[in-house]
Amino acid sequence: MTQIPAPPWRKTRKASAPRTVxxxxxxxxxxxxxxxxxxxxxxxxxxxxxxxxxxxxxxxxxxxxxxxxxxxxxxxVMSEIRVPEPDPERWLEQIRELIMQAFLVFRAHADIARVGLATIPTGPNGLRVAEGQLAIMLAGGVPPKSAAMMIDRLGLYVCSDAYEGSLYVSRQRGSGKELGEFMSEFFGQIATFYRGLPVDRFPNLVARIDDLMDANGTERFEFGLDLLLRGLVSHIREAGPTTKD
Known part of the structure; x- marks a missing residue:
């Protein structure tokens, strides 16, 4: 049936856009x-x-x-971190992979890592990640006290490093340049400054500037993480074999 049009003198109300729930x-x-x-x-x-x-x-x-x-x-943000089932034969590799993943997740979310500083996980995902780390380390034979303290140290390491990276991003936003261009220019200026230092006062800094600059943020993070994990392994050796019931 053909619809009858509304009379021209009748004002119809326009349909409003549905509100977001x-x-x-x-x-x-x-x-x-x-x-x-x-x-x-x-x-x-x-x-x-x-x-x-x-x-x-x-x-x-x-x-x-x-x-x-x-x-x-x-x-x-913590929900993006995947936690594997503990494998005693691969526990060290699992912890390393988990922490690297956490670092990349936080680095992808600007300076949200700042919220993790001076914060103890209480949300479901934060607790899930902490529980997973503890389970992996205990499965690998890490003494409980050392494993518990390592959760705190690794969390601080991830958040502080990711937060430092976000500070460079913040400076880059203010510069109006792309991040790669900004970082290249910034560290280029630092290298030039170090090479111009008085050699008699700072001989090692001047001579080793290429070594000081020769690594990106991810490589530096991995270097520090490996040092932490080597120290963790030493706690297993010091504790000696564990007796299982």
Whole structure:
């Protein structure tokens, strides 16, 4: 049946666009996108609300405050870290792979690593990763006390290194240059400065500048990680064979 048109004098209301249904997961995902794009300092409840086309007050029905939002975002980032089932024959390799993976995950998310400093995992994903690390090390024969302390040291190592990398990204944003161009120029200036130092006062720095500069961020992280893991292995040797019930 042909529809009868509305009389010209009758004003029809335009259909409004459907409102986004808010949820904690949506708020967390929006906050993480904001951090990835602009850095941690750009995050606020107001900015997240603007991105969701709503008011800040509507967010508080799902998230208590900015501090809780940061904790939730941090734990969401931790969800990207895969934890293998412990294999006693490969425990050292498993720990190394897990920590390298964590480093790359945090480096991919701007300066979210800053949230991990002075923070003890309480979210489900943070606890999952900590539990996995502990299980792998214990399966490999690491003494429980050493394994427990190593979780803390490895977490601090990952977060501090990833956070330092984010500071370079922050400087690069302000420079208006691509990251590769910015880093090449920055470290080129450092190398030039070191080569110009007085040789009589700083003979080793001047002579070894190429060695000092010859490694990227990932290579340096791996170097430090391997030193930490060698130290961890020494605790197994010092503890001697364990007696299993």
């Amino acid at each position: 808010l949820s904690r997961d949506l708020i967390v995902a929006t906050g993480l996108r904001l951090i990835d794009a602009e850095g941690l300092d750009a995050l606020s409840m107001r900015r997240v609300a603007q991105a969701l086309d709503t008011g800040p007050a509507s967010l508080y029905a799902h998230v208590a405050n900015k501090e809780e939002l940061l904790e939730l975002i941090y734990d969401e």
